[in-house]
Amino acid sequence: YTVFYPLGGVKGDILIDFGAGPTIYQLLSACEVFNSIITSDFLEQNREQLEKWLKKDPAALDWTHFTKYVCELEGNRDTWEKKEETLRRKITKVLKCDALAEKPFDVPMPAADCLISCLCLESPCQDLEAYINILKKLKELLKPGGHIIIQSILNCSYYHIGNSCFPHLSLSKDDVEKSFKEAGYEIVNIKVLQRSVISEMEKSDSNGYYSIHARKPQRVRLH
Numbered sequence: 001y002t003v004f005y006p007l008g009g010v011k012g013d014i015l016i017d018f019g020a021g022p023t024i025y026q027l028l029s030a031c032e033v034f035n036s037i038i039t040s041d042f043l044e045q046n047r048e049q050l051e052k053w054l055k056k057d058p059a060a061l062d063w064t065h066f067t068k069y070v071c072e073l074e075g076n077r078d079t080w081e082k083k084e085e086t087l088r089r090k091i092t093k094v095l096k097c098d099a100l101a102e103k104p105f106d107v108p109m110p111a112a113d114c115l116i117s118c119l120c121l122e123s124p125c126q127d128l129e130a131y132i133n134i135l136k137k138l139k140e141l142l143k144p145g146g147h148i149i150i151q152s153i154l155n156c157s158y159y160h161i162g163n164s165c166f167p168h169l170s171l172s173k174d175d176v177e178k179s180f181k182e183a184g185y186e187i188v189n190i191k192v193l194q195r196s197v198i199s200e201m202e203k204s205d206s207n208g209y210y211s212i213h214a215r216k217p218q219r220v221r222l223h
């Protein structure tokens, strides 16, 4: 939440959320500073969950706990209903995305001011080359000078949800920084938070979180 205006200065017209899963928590601050939000996920069942939340379907996931918390961080817990309404109004599309496809979206996309992606890219990417490749493809979705904000976990090779175990590309902070540079971004900031609880390692072997904010250069560099 500190990345977005007024604290971090990031704002604009169009925001893309890549690989949102069934979740909206990552858009709760952003919805105040973007006019239009395109959210997306690879799986149909996740996109259905997002549509349910948008339609206020009684079977939709309940995000009110998260909304109240974000409002509290922003200084006014009482405005949570207004914030949910703002977010519902600003999400204009729920699209299918695929990090491994030649084009991440199979429909024409408007150039975005910002793209965010949380806990997503390391699952489909099998190696560093694939991670750099998707970063390059995501850059094509941005306006010159556009922002990219990726948040995920570090040095993680697997994670469990319920009885399922998911593979995960294990990246160090150094790998992340090198990949963004290799993909042609200008890094604004990278933050790392070490994992404080080292119990429950059977659920995931990650040792921390990273959050990187980078920009597509304004102009193509001529070598």
Ligand SMILES: C[S@@+](CC[C@H](N)C(=O)[O-])C[C@H]1O[C@@H](n2cnc3c(N)ncnc32)[C@H](O)[C@@H]1O
Residues within 6 Å of the ligand: 018, 019, 020, 021, 022, 023, 026, 041, 042, 043, 046, 097, 098, 099, 100, 117, 118, 119, 120, 121, 123, 124
């Ligand atoms: C751990 S979830 C993260 C969801 C959400 N962004 C969050 O922060 O909770 C990983 C997401 O990656 C998506 N995913 C898996 N393969 C993908 C692919 N090839 N392209 C894009 N997203 C993919 C999954 O559908 C899933 O929603």
